[in-house]
Amino acid sequence: xxxxxxxxxxxxxxxxxxxxxxxxxxxRRMPSENLFMCNTGLTRFGWTADTFRSLSDQEFSSTVFDDxxxxxxxxxxxxxxxxxxxxxxVFVKYNKVTESYNLVxxxxxxxxxxxxxxxxxxxxxxxxxxxxxxxxxRTLGETAFMRENSSKFSRLSKRNKEVLSLMANAYTAKxxxxxxxxxxxxxxxHKKRIKKLLDIQHNADILKYGxxxxxxxx
Numbered sequence: 001x002x003x004x005x006x007x008x009x010x011x012x013x014x015x016x017x018x019x020x021x022x023x024x025x026x027x028r029r030m031p032s033e034n035l036f037m038c039n040t041g042l043t044r045f046g047w048t049a050d051t052f053r054s055l056s057d058q059e060f061s062s063t064v065f066d067d068x069x070x071x072x073x074x075x076x077x078x079x080x081x082x083x084x085x086x087x088x089x090v091f092v093k094y095n096k097v098t099e100s101y102n103l104v105x106x107x108x109x110x111x112x113x114x115x116x117x118x119x120x121x122x123x124x125x126x127x128x129x130x131x132x133x134x135x136x137x138r139t140l141g142e143t144a145f146m147r148e149n150s151s152k153f154s155r156l157s158k159r160n161k162e163v164l165s166l167m168a169n170a171y172t173a174k175x176x177x178x179x180x181x182x183x184x185x186x187x188x189x190h191k192k193r194i195k196k197l198l199d200i201q202h203n204a205d206i207l208k209y210g211x212x213x214x215x216x217x218x
Contacts, residue, residue, distance in 0.1 A: 006111065010118070011036045023103075023124035026064070030108070030117040032057035041123070065104060065121055067091060070147070072104070073140055092140065093123070101128065101136060142212040153213060155197045161215075163190040164198075168210025169217055 011027060014036060018025050024041035028034055037045075037052045045052075045063065055063070066072060071094040078088045091104040105122040128136060146153075156164065159180075166176040173187040180187070200206060210216045 007035065010111070014038075021122065023122050026119075026121040026123070028060075028119045028121070030119055032060070034060065035118075065093065065106075065123065067106065069093075070144070071096065073143055092136070094140065098125075100125065101133075101140070102126065142208075145208055146212040149198070149209070149212070152198050153209070156194065160190055160194050160197070163187060164194050164206070164209060165215040165217075167191065167194070167206050168215045 007029070014025065014027060015038075018038040018040075024044060025036075025038040026034075026041065027036040034053045034055055037047070037049070042049060042052060061069070067074070067089070073092045074089060075092055076090045087108040089106040089108075091106065093102045093104050094100075095102055103124045103126055105124070107120040107122075109118050109120065110116070111118050162180060163176055166179060171179070173184045173191070176182075176187045177184045194200070198205070198209060200209075
């Protein structure tokens with residue numbers, strides 16, 4: 001793989017500062033050319049630089065980072081047209097091997113001298129404080145549940161969702177009926193349909209939907 005002198009200069013500069021930047025540092029030419037991975041990353045994955053550069057896009061996504069993966073969660077981004085960085089995104093990624101969460105910073109930039117998009121990816125292993133870790137696990141668990149069940153949830157009518165929200169907040173059928181100005185029997189019909197559409201087997205599933213789809217009122 002022959003690289004343009006401008007890219008070679010960028011990689012050389014990145015190598016010089018890589019040890020001072022935390023985590024695994026990666027440079028890619030979009031959409032799928034692997035240019036550079038720091039020694040920390042190569043050691044972590046047990047690769048040589050040539051092995052990394054030869055990874056297919058699918059191999060990169062399955063082993064290194066996939067921004068649309070089921071265990072990857074976007075937590076923030078900027079897209080303010082800055083030069084040269086056009087977009088920054090921050091993800092939290094669950095590592096199934098270590099059962100921990102990594103912070104991933106993804107920067108997409110335009111290299112004007114060669115008119116090509118480059119992606120700089122930084123993967124940082126963090127030891128979270130216990131109280132933060134517990135809350136993070138719950139939040140990401142709810143997000144994962146929402147992803148998995150959003151198609152089911154979309155089948156509910158507006159009235160179904162109103163009833164489900166009150167169910168999740170532990171209202172009885174009579175209390176739901178009073179709030180929505182409908183008969184308790186009608187409420188029970190809605191509840192039956194909701195459970196069928198969402199495949200709800202246990203009352204705990206109602207709470208999961210309430211938390212994951214922000215139906216719980218405090």
